[in-house]
Amino acid sequence: KLYSIGKTLEGRDLWTMELTNQETGPGDEKPGIWIDGNTHSSEPTGTNVCLKTIWYLTSNYGKDEQVTEIMDNRVVYVLPRVNPDGAEIFLTKPYHYTSGGIPNPDFKDGEGHYEEDVNGNGYSAFMRWIDPNGDYKKSKKDPRLMIKREAEDTLERDGPFYKVLREGLFLKWKPGKEITMAPRMFLGGSNRNFPAYWAPGGLPLGGSGPFPLWEREPRAISDFWAAHPNLSGMHTYHTSGGLILREANAHPDKWFQEVGCEEDLEVYKVLGAIGEELTEYPCISIFDEFTFEDDRPFRRGCATSFFYEQLGAFVFSTELWDWPWMIGLPHFRDRGGVDFDWARLSEDEQLNELKWIDENYPEGFLDWTLFEHPQLGPVEIGGVERKYTRRNPPPGKWLEYEVDKCLMFGIRHATLLPLVRITDHKVEKVAMGVYKVSAQVANTGFMSTNVTKMAVKIKVAKPVIAEIKLPEGTELVTGHEKVNLGHLEGRSAKLLLPRVIGEDVVDKTRSSVEWVIKTEKPVEVTIEARCPRAGTDRKKVTLQ
Ligand SMILES: [Zn+2]
Known part of the structure; x- marks a missing residue:
C-alpha cells in the first residue's frame, strides 16, 4: 500500500510504502519496522536504500524464504524521502546546504558569504584567488590541488599564495572588508526538532525551530508512530562516514544499566553485529563515540533519542558511504573517530582523493577556470564537487555498491521482532x-x-x-x-x-x-x- 502520511511546507507528500502480505492479515496486526532516508537534504543515498528495500521485498516474495516469512508475518513501512523540500533543492540546484528547504527570513538582511553558482555552470564548487596573505598554495605534484601553506613558507620561495572559499557571493559586500559568513539560506531538516531533550535556540546546542515538532516532517512521522503501536524498530539512513549509530545519544553506555535497561544494550549489540557483518562499518554509541565537539554534551531533539527513550523502539542511524576509506584512509575508529580532521591530511592523501575522482567519477572535479567575480574581481572557479563524492556515492556503480551493502540490515532486524x-x-x-x-x-x-x-x-x-x-x-x-x-x-x-x-x-x-x-x-x-x-x-x- 502506498499512502502519504503528511505534507511538507511546500505541499509535497510524504509518500510511505506499507509492505506486507495483506492476505495473511492487515499491517496493523503485525509487528512492524520503520525504514526511512534522506532526513538531511544532502543525503539522498538513504532514499536509494529505501527504494531498493521496497524492490527487494516486493520482488522476492515466494522466492526467498526470509522475504516470504517477513511479508507473511510482519510489516515494513518505508518512507524513502523524509525531507522532500530540502532534497528537491539539493537535487536540482547547485546548493549544498539546503536544510529543510524552509526559506530563512533573516537571510536577506544578513551579511557575508553565501554559496552560489557564480559562473553559471550549474555547480557551486570553490573559488581561489591570489593573495599574498593567502593560506593556500598549489601542489607542485598536481596544480589542481590546493594545499595548506606551511608556517615557514615565504612569498619569494613558495608563492604565490591563494585564498580559497566556497564558490559564492557576499551580502552587503564592501571591498577589503573581512570575510564573514551569511546566515543560512534555509532552515529546518536538521533532525533536531523531535521532542526529546529539545532545547530552544539555534544549532548546535539548541533544538531547531521555535518548538518541538514545529517542522511538518518529524510531526508527520511522530503522528504515524503514535497511530501504529505495532512499530518497534527504526532504521534511518544518512550519509556519510561509514558508521552504524545506535542509542544512546544522550547518555554513556553505563546508563543502560543505571536505568535497568542493560538487556536493551545487549540486543543493540546483537543487531549491531548484523549491521557490522553486512557493511564492515563499526556499530557505535552515539554519545560515547559520535558526539562532535560542537554537539557536546549531546545532541538535542534527535530522532534516535525520541524513538528509543520515548517510544521504546530499537533505533539505528546508518551513516552510509565511507569516503575516507574509499580514498585509502582507515575505517572510522582507526582514523581517529570523531577527532579525524580533513585539514590534517597529507598532500599525498589529498592527491589520492583526486585520483579516485579521476578514475571513478571525473564529473566530480571541476577544472579551475578564470572568471570575473562581480565582487572579488578575477578569480578561478573549480575544485571538488562534493555532492556525489564526499557526501554521497556517485550515481551508478558506487551508489549500487553502497546500497547493496546496507540493504539487508533493516530486513534482518524485521525477522527478529517478536511474534x-x-x-x-x-x-x-x-x-x-x-x-x-x-x-x-x-x-x-x-x-x-x-x-x-x-x-x-x-x-x-x-x-x-x-x-x-x-x-x-x-x-x-x-x-x-x-x-x-x-x-x-x-x-x-x-x-x-x-x-x-x-x-x-x-x-x-x-x-x-x-x-x-x-x-x-x-x-x-x-x-x-x-x-x-x-x-x-x-x-x-x-x-x-
Ligand atoms: Zn544525516
Whole structure:
C-alpha cells in the first residue's frame, strides 16, 4: 500500500510504502519496522536504500524464504524521502546546504558569504584567488590541488599564495572588508526538532525551530508512530562516514544499566553485529563515540533519542558511504573517530582523493577556470564537487555498491521482532453443553513482546491479551473474555543469563489460558491472541 502520511511546507507528500502480505492479515496486526532516508537534504543515498528495500521485498516474495516469512508475518513501512523540500533543492540546484528547504527570513538582511553558482555552470564548487596573505598554495605534484601553506613558507620561495572559499557571493559586500559568513539560506531538516531533550535556540546546542515538532516532517512521522503501536524498530539512513549509530545519544553506555535497561544494550549489540557483518562499518554509541565537539554534551531533539527513550523502539542511524576509506584512509575508529580532521591530511592523501575522482567519477572535479567575480574581481572557479563524492556515492556503480551493502540490515532486524502465536489449543466437553477451551500462547520471536526494557519502564509496551470471542446464546462460566498475559519473553531475554547449557530457566516465553463455556447448541468460537508489537493470531474452534 502506498499512502502519504503528511505534507511538507511546500505541499509535497510524504509518500510511505506499507509492505506486507495483506492476505495473511492487515499491517496493523503485525509487528512492524520503520525504514526511512534522506532526513538531511544532502543525503539522498538513504532514499536509494529505501527504494531498493521496497524492490527487494516486493520482488522476492515466494522466492526467498526470509522475504516470504517477513511479508507473511510482519510489516515494513518505508518512507524513502523524509525531507522532500530540502532534497528537491539539493537535487536540482547547485546548493549544498539546503536544510529543510524552509526559506530563512533573516537571510536577506544578513551579511557575508553565501554559496552560489557564480559562473553559471550549474555547480557551486570553490573559488581561489591570489593573495599574498593567502593560506593556500598549489601542489607542485598536481596544480589542481590546493594545499595548506606551511608556517615557514615565504612569498619569494613558495608563492604565490591563494585564498580559497566556497564558490559564492557576499551580502552587503564592501571591498577589503573581512570575510564573514551569511546566515543560512534555509532552515529546518536538521533532525533536531523531535521532542526529546529539545532545547530552544539555534544549532548546535539548541533544538531547531521555535518548538518541538514545529517542522511538518518529524510531526508527520511522530503522528504515524503514535497511530501504529505495532512499530518497534527504526532504521534511518544518512550519509556519510561509514558508521552504524545506535542509542544512546544522550547518555554513556553505563546508563543502560543505571536505568535497568542493560538487556536493551545487549540486543543493540546483537543487531549491531548484523549491521557490522553486512557493511564492515563499526556499530557505535552515539554519545560515547559520535558526539562532535560542537554537539557536546549531546545532541538535542534527535530522532534516535525520541524513538528509543520515548517510544521504546530499537533505533539505528546508518551513516552510509565511507569516503575516507574509499580514498585509502582507515575505517572510522582507526582514523581517529570523531577527532579525524580533513585539514590534517597529507598532500599525498589529498592527491589520492583526486585520483579516485579521476578514475571513478571525473564529473566530480571541476577544472579551475578564470572568471570575473562581480565582487572579488578575477578569480578561478573549480575544485571538488562534493555532492556525489564526499557526501554521497556517485550515481551508478558506487551508489549500487553502497546500497547493496546496507540493504539487508533493516530486513534482518524485521525477522527478529517478536511474534505472538497460539501454539496449542483444545476443547474438552466437561458436562452436557459445557466446554473447556484452553490455549497456549507463545512468543516465537527473538525479541520479547515488549521489545525493549525501556518500553516497559516508560509504560508504552502493551501486554499480550488472549480473548475468546463468543457468539450469541453462549455463556462464559469461568474466566474473563479478555485475559491479560503480560509480556512474553523472547530468546533475547537470555542474553544476560549465565550461558550454562541445560541450566534450569523458567520459561517465560509462553502462557496458558482457559475458559469454560456453556452453550445449548453447537457453536464456533474464536480464540484471539494479540499484542501490538508482536502481532495477532486467531484460531476457530467448534463446541459440540
Ligand atoms: Zn544525516
